[in-house]
Amino acid sequence: MDAHVLRITRWEVQRLVRLRWLPAMVGLFAVGCLVNAFLGLRSLRALGLTGIGASLDGLVAIGVLLPPLLALVLGAGALSGARERDLLSLLAAQPIRRSTIVLGTFLAVSAVVSATVGLGFGAALVVLSGVAGATDLWGLTVVVLATLGTSVAAAAVGVLLGAVTSNRLQAVAAAVLAWFALALGLDLLFAGLAPGLHLGPRSLLVAVLVNPVETGRVLTLLATRSDPATLGPFGAYLDTRFGLPIATAMLGSALAAWIVLPVTGACLALRHRDV
């Protein structure tokens, strides 16, 4: 990889980890993971059951909500903040490609968010390690990977928002709106429209693929559930129509596209824009 990309990445990581509000967000996520793990175990014990299924559900829910929000806000604020302070123009005046700045920023945000995910899930794993069996390891691994994929995709979208907006306020506002749309709005919209517009399974599949948060969630459900009844309508359709391997590959490819396309868009936007 280009040494300049790594220089920008290191610089940006240094800046991000010094943000005053970041430890609070990381702490909130870690505490959320711990609470989920404890409550999941307790509810299963109360029913006389064993395993970590309930805890995994909780981790999936929190994993596809908080880290993507963090990634969107950090990604959106990075380039737009640098533009606002005229630091972006000083960087762009150096003998480097503008895509170097975009890639370095994206990698830095991805690294910080991945560390946050690692810390939160790591804390939960400590709690779950006493009861988790070898068969649970696959589920845990999928939850971690899908959360990382969703968060990195959100980081890519955030960086794109930072590249196309004029100032930091605009960029962060757009990031929060995007989070609401991806985490809640699109699902509600499609759920509301589906009966009226007679949207079939294919349309609903598209609804999953155009939303990286939903893609990550369904991917996790598909990989961790053996009973089709618990997959939900999207997961059940994917499982029965394509089978688990192809469905997993489709969702994984959708997540990869959600990473590559926004980063490419951000590179193009910064290349053709005045800074």
Added chain:
Amino acid sequence: MHGLSKRYRHVPVLDELCFDAPAGALALVTGTNGAGKSTLLRCLAGLTSFTGSAWFRGERLPGSIATRRHIGYLPQDVGFPEAATVGEVLELFCGLRRAAPDSTGLADGFVPDADAQVGTLSGGQRQRLATAIALLGRPELLLLDEPTANLDSWARGSLWETLRAHRREGATILVASPREDEVVGSADLTLNLSADPVRGPHALAELATVRGGA
């Protein structure tokens, strides 16, 4: 540069500028606030698109990465992250320019202490840090936007001394400043953007009032 023009949403900021600064020249770009001084430097630094053409080292700007290695740019007011240290900032830009920190030619004490946090620096000290970045590797074309705006008299004198030395080595220096007295006795050329924008083929004739450099 020839016929260099820039518009922001149909409002012309720079209109058909023609200007030739030979190697080793110090040109003062002056004019009232909003006349387009900073925009001109940003065009030449490759930060802002423009129509017309500008050439440096036989290459049309914004130029290749190899050419941009020979261009140093100082924005008017750059905000480094408050928690970063001077050393971290210099390390980044030294890496990007592949230049040593002591390659600026600036006097000892001009650049703030490497361990100092940006947040603890005064406006003048931040300006010194940004100036050092522009001078890293002693570029052949220097684009300086109000370089002495926040500097005390020692720093101002020291900077001009460095720039004169730099110019003797063959560097071309464009200094944007609203005050003409800024570089009295030092500038070879003056480009006044507000009073009578330099247009078309008359530009070189108008700018032929080359004064002897210091």
